[in-house]
Amino acid sequence: MNWWNNWENNEYGKPGYGIWTFDEQLQIGGFQGYALVISSSILVAIVISVISCRIRKIPVTEIIIALSVLVPFSLMGASLFGKIGIKGYSHNIIDLIAFWEAGMAIHGGILFAAIGATPLAWYVSRKYKISILAILDSILPHILLSQAIGRWGNYFNHELMGPPMTELSGGSAEALSLSGFWRNLVLYGHGNFYIMHPYFLYESIGLGLAWALIIGAPYFVSLFSGPNKKYKDQFYINANDTFKSLFVWNKEWPHSYQGVWNEAFIDKINSEERIKYEENLNTYKTRWQKGKALYKANNPDNYIVLHSGVKTGAYLFLWNIVRVFLEVSKAEDSLFIKYDKPLSVTLISLTALAGLAIALLCQFVAPYVLRKTEYKYEKQYFYLSK
Secondary structure, eight states, X not given: OHHHHHHHTTOTTSTTSOEESSOSSOXXXXXXXXXXXXXXXXXXXXXXXXXXXXXXXXXXXXXXXXHHHHHHHHHHHHHHHHHTTSTTOOOOHHHHTOTTSSOOOHHHHHHHHHHHHHHHHHHHHHHHTBOHHHHHHHHHHHHXXXXXXXXXXXXXXXXXXXXXXXXXXXXXXXXXXXXXXXXXXXXXXXXXXXXXXXXXXXXXXXXXXXXXXXXXXXXXXXXXXXXXXXXTTTOOOOHHHHHHHTTOOSSOOTTSHHHHHIIXXXXXXXXXXXXXXXXXXXXXXXXXHHXXXXXXXXXXXXXXXXXXXXXXXXXXXXXXXXXXXXXXXXXXXXXXXXXXXXXXXXXXHHHHHHHHXXXXXXXXXXXXXXXXXXXXXXXXXXXXXX
C-alpha cells in the first residue's frame, strides 16, 4: 500500500515525480485531442438543447443567439476556476482564461454562464411568457451529456487520473505491450510503472447515466399516469413515431410520445375548468388555494407530470453526487477547491443538497405558489377571459 500512502501525501502529483508513457497532448486525426473533444462536447449540448427547446415549443432563435454568447463566456469561467488555484501556474489573465489549454473546472463554467444568462433568460421569459425554469429544463440537463463527452478530453492530457490501480512488474516492456488505451494510463515514477485509475472514465459514465436518468424520467412517469394509460382507446404511444419525431420536424406525429402529450395535455384548454376558475377567483383566501385551483384547472385530468424546474434541480443534484464520490479520493491539485479536500467535498455536497431541494420545491410547492396565467410551464396556462 505504499503507492496509496504516496497518493494521499500527493507524491504522485508533485512536479517531476512521474513521467507519462504517452505525450500529454495526444492528437486525433491531426487535431489536439483535448481541444477536439471539448469542442465536440459543446456542439452536442447545443444541438440537443435546440432540439429540446423546439419540442417544448420554446423559440430557438433567441436560444441559439444566447448560447453563442454564453459558450465562450462559460469556457473562460471554467478555465479561470480550473487554473487560478494551481500552485506555480501563471496568474496572467490571458493564461487563466485560455480555455483551449488543459485545466478546466465546470463549476466555474456554470457560474459564469449563470451570470451571463440571467438577463437573457429574463428577456426571453418576459417576451414570450415562458417560465425561466422551463427554459433551464430544456438546456441544463444536456450539459451532463456534454460533460460526459468532455471528460474524455482529460484522457488525452492526463488531467483527471486517480491513484495507481496496479503496479506493473515487467517494467517498460510490459507497459509498452499494453493496448493504446491502457498505455496512456501508465505513469512511471520511483523506478516503477503504475496503471492509474481512469477517473475521467468513471465520471464520464456517471454523468452519462445521470443524463439518461433525467431524460428518461418523464417517459417512466408516463408508464403509470399518462394519457396512454388513462385513455387507452384514444391515445397510444408508438416507439417508431417517437424516434422519427426527433428528426422530422415538419410533420405531425400524433402517436409519438410528444404527440400524445401535446394533444392530451400541452395543447388542451378546458374551457369549462377555466370558467369555473374565473367564477371562483374571489373566493380563494390564500395564495396556496388560488394556485392549487389554477393548477387543477390547467390539469383537469390530474396527470402526473414533472414540473418545471425539477430537471434543473436534478441536474445539480446528480452532477454533484457523481463529483463528491470521486472528490474524496482525488489528488490535492485536482480538487474543486485546490489543496483543501474537506472544504471541497463540503461545498460539492451542499450544492448537491441544494439541487435536491430545488427539485422537490419545484415538484411539490412551486406549482401552487408561483404559477401565473398566460405563462408556459409544463404547458401554456390559459388566458383569463376577463
